[in-house]
Amino acid sequence: MLSRQRFETDRRQRTEPVPGQGNRIARWVPSRILELSPYHADSADGLLKLDAMENPYTWPSEIKDQWLQIISTVPLNRYPDPQGTALRQDLKTWCGLDLAADLMLGNGSDELIQIIAMTLGGRGQVIMAPEPSFSMYSMIASVTGTRFLGVPRDTEFRIDLQACLDGIAEHQPCCVFLARPNNPTGSLCSNETVHAIIDAAPGLVVVDEAYHAFCGHTFLDRITDHDNLVVMRTFSKLGLAALRLGFLAGPKNWLDQFNKVRLPYNVNTLTQVSVRFALEHMEWFQGCAEQICNHREQLSIALLGLPDVQVYPSDGNFLLMRMPRGRGTEIFQCLRQSGILVKNLDGSHEALADCLRVSVSSTDDNQAFVAALRNSLETVDLRESS
CATH class of the missing domain: 3.40.640.10 (Type I PLP-dependent aspartate aminotransferase-like (Major domain))
Structure with a gap:
């Protein structure tokens, strides 16, 4: 059986802060966790959301009505x-x-x-x-x-x-x-x-x-x-x-x-x-995928027509682009200010310097993005020359 003195000594060792170890978080959270950053997803409020490779199309009303009826019984x-x-x-x-x-x-x-x-x-x-x-x-x-x-x-x-x-x-x-x-x-x-x-x-x-x-x-x-x-x-x-x-x-x-x-x-x-x-109803989803693939080729061609933008071949529902050197994040910010959110990969990996990723969306969304990117490139050029 522990003596009262031994018990009090053990209790103090467990509860009193250890010199040099700072607060409880620094003491108990492993360094591998402390060194991480939480996964960050940009807010898309009020923006055309082209950053997360989502299907831009929603279910037709007849399919949605059937679904609502089924889940109402859960x-x-x-x-x-x-x-x-x-x-x-x-x-x-x-x-x-x-x-x-x-x-x-x-x-x-x-x-x-x-x-x-x-x-x-x-x-x-x-x-x-x-x-x-x-x-x-x-x-x-x-x-x-x-x-x-x-x-x-x-x-x-x-x-x-x-x-x-x-x-x-x-x-x-x-x-x-x-x-x-x-x-x-x-x-x-x-x-x-x-x-x-x-x-x-x-x-x-x-x-x-x-x-x-x-x-x-x-x-x-x-x-x-x-x-x-x-x-x-x-x-x-x-x-x-x-x-x-x-x-x-x-x-x-x-x-x-x-x-x-x-x-x-x-x-x-x-x-x-x-x-x-x-x-x-997988035929509807597969039809969406086929349409997105067609839009991917059209969007790639349009982007290749922009000056100083490198577009990489893609087999996904997105395109990776490299902006003019040193301008990736600035162009991302210009796009956001014009109401369009893409994924900024500049700084995420050394091989992705000045890279942005855009989801392939509907024809109207894709055209709006190309126009905004063209304007952003022009804006950055003007800043650089002034």
Whole structure:
């Protein structure tokens, strides 16, 4: 039994501040968290929103009315199906998934990335991805105490396969993320590149197909060919961003491990019911995707006609542009002042200096953006010459 003196000494050690450690936050929040910045999304109030790769079209009224009738029957006093059984089965049918594979649902792709990192990562482990790419790979790796290895792409944002293979051989990553098409560059790596990385990787390879609808290429039909491959999808870019649904498809033995980490009831009933309904009307969503692809080509041609603007090829629903040297952020601010919000990537990665990313939208929105960008370029030129 502890003496009263020993008890009081232990109590003081637990409650009194430690010299030099500052306040409680500095003492208890790990340095890897203190060093991070929260994810920042610009406010789009009163602006034409072209920064988040959203579907610019809303459901026709007849489809929306049917949906409202269906969700009105959802018992809000009951917890969701923790496995999303019916939705998973519908998704497996829609994807044509092999019987040997399975699906796991997530609250958007972000949660799935977090689950993977929590399961495989931690101190002494490495998560790898070609860079620049989706910022959540490195951010979530940092949060889980996992070292992130970014392998630079070439000057045209193509994957440097040899550099990736060298990184795999040297660092033995527990997981490799491959965004296909890549965000924010829009580039699509070849099947051969993906296969080479899968074959070389000692751990898991995650092919992130968030923008699959705009390129048509998939590795879903290759899942059973490899024992270390999973494919990740989201419905956000297709037109259901408000519902936050992603899914991970892969061998059941991998998903069994991830399900140990996944929180119960992570996908709410309204989302499950709504996505099942959306799958019955997928031809409308696919029609939107086809229209966006057509608009992407038209917008690219229009942007290429502007002076000193470099436009990169894209297989997503967005375009990456490089502004005149040293003017990226200034042009972003000019666009915002003219009522248009795009994504400012200047300063986010050394390879993205002066780069802006714009979502492909409707014809009217795209034309408004081109006109505003032309005016912004002229404004910046005038400032520079005055």
